[in-house]
Amino acid sequence: MENTRRKFLKSAAIGTVGLSLTSWTSKAVQMGDVSTREGTKPIVLSTWNFGLQANEAAWSILSKKGRALDAVEAGVRIPEGDPNERSVGYGGRPDRDGKVTLDACIMDELSNIGSVACLEHIKHPISVARAVMEKTPHVMLVGQGALDFALSQGFKKENLLVEASEKEWKEWLKTSQYQPKVNIENHDTIGMIALDATGNLSGACTTSGMAYKMHGRVGDSPIIGAGLYVDNEIGAATATGHGEEVIRIAGCHLVVELMRQGKSPQQACEEAVMRIVKLTQIRKKNLKDIQVGFIALDKQGNYGSYCVQGGFNYAVHDAMGNRLIDANYYLK
Template identity: 65%
Template sequence: MTDRRKFLKSTIFGGLAVSTSSVSGLACSTKPSPKKPIVISTWNHGKEANAAAWEVLSNKGRALDAVEKGVMVTEADPDNATVGIGGFPDRDGNVTLDACIMDENDNCGSVAFLQNFKHPISVARKVMEETPHVMLVGEGAKRFALSQGFEEENLLTPKAEAAWKKWLENQEYQPEINIENHDTIGMVALDENGHLSGACTTSGAAWKMHGRVGDSPIIGAGLFVDNEVGAATATGLGEFVIKICGAHMIVELMRQGYSPQEACEQAVNRIVKKYPNDYKNLQVGFLALNKNGEYGAYSIHKGFNFAVRAHDQDDLIDAGHYSG
């Protein structure tokens, strides 16, 4: 009897071991490999920005270099009214720029309320690499930029100046829910080595009060990167992104197991729930990318789109939106 019990026991557990091994082997063989490299960015202008970033990524370059090069395209476009040169000024006629950048090692740099420098994203990277600080603002940021060899130039184009003078006739400040080439370009990328980085740059809300800073240069609000999990960026009315620490929230939700799409939806729902009297008159959109190259996007209102570039993809996609 004892020998029979031993035989049955060894047979059962031996069979379980074979079965478990087979299932595990099947799971491993069918698990998709990460989609990399890949870069995603906000709004229509993301297509051109992604093309520049892709030149870096497709040559096995670093995600950090890709996102800087990518958003610089938008910063240098004088026809874009919301980023870099050509950006609409504040109510006093000054073009003031905000930007931040973050790499796979949690290093980050930021500038805010910066005037007369076309590429604030590159100044932000220098803050990250050359100083013990994360953020420099205003006159201090200007002095630092000059010390690093950046050249001043007038960023107020004739087109933007004409729009400002037109605004002065009534001086009404009401951010539009969606405008062509909205107020930010946010970009996040995953490179061939599996590393994430992100960049975010803007001229901020048109006709804002002099000195106003939005979410774009704030690590954790307009941009956040965690190389173990994913990265996220934001666009829209920055005050409400700041209030919920939007990008950081999305990355932490991904850490908890949410997909990038689900995490973006949760962040939008948080704004809607917390600010029921405000959300109908403002736009906020979120964009996220996880370590596997999966992405998601969501906004409060219809109209937010984003660009995706990978080996098998070069698309402009309309994001989902809250329908309550």
């Protein structure tokens, strides 16, 4: 009789706690507390304010139970094809020789990967990266080889240096001082990560790189594990900003591995940024000259972000809508 009573009291207590947690979680979701958002899918995140428009394209696929891989490719193609967007694709700022060179990578839920680097004359490097993934035995093509492959696949050769970017470059040549401005020339990437209705993750990252870089310079964006990483059992992450610093810590792989160890997406992004801060201090560099931002998404649809200094924002689109969020940061 006593055992029966104890079982009844235990069941009642568990039921009460369950109701309380459900009520609290619902309230937290309404308040926008991302750390408590369970089972949010589909969902897509992308870096910077142009991510809002990119998210719309991705959401049109995700909302119809489409594949995350298709969504991220379609999403980042929006800024790639915008001649007014000066840091991605067509219209991107050139290197110091006046050449627009593009980098991109893509990764799906099966760890299939494709990448191109230092690619000229092709408006949508993300689609070339996907073709590398699906139609070659390799994972990365660069330079002339990447262009030759793109042309063989039917991509159109175009002049990517728009008039406004050419004018800026010629003005820069008067001094040729390479001092990228944080959150402007460093604002050089769209990274997108998505979780689809079936619970699969994919990511894409594409850029024209830092303005007036040395010809041939490649940053983190086309490097799997640096500018992008996806592990379908754990989560996904992408980065933006000073690519050399992201490469130094294999940033996005680090973020995902930290999530594997039990950290939330927010905690993982924060720890990755602190690695960059620590190494910058060890190397006696000025942290004010560096901007790096991470966004991360776990398998349950929870997300987070963090950056070195203020100015970085990211876009989130789920069933509650599309919105821009200012990331928290270290350097106050």
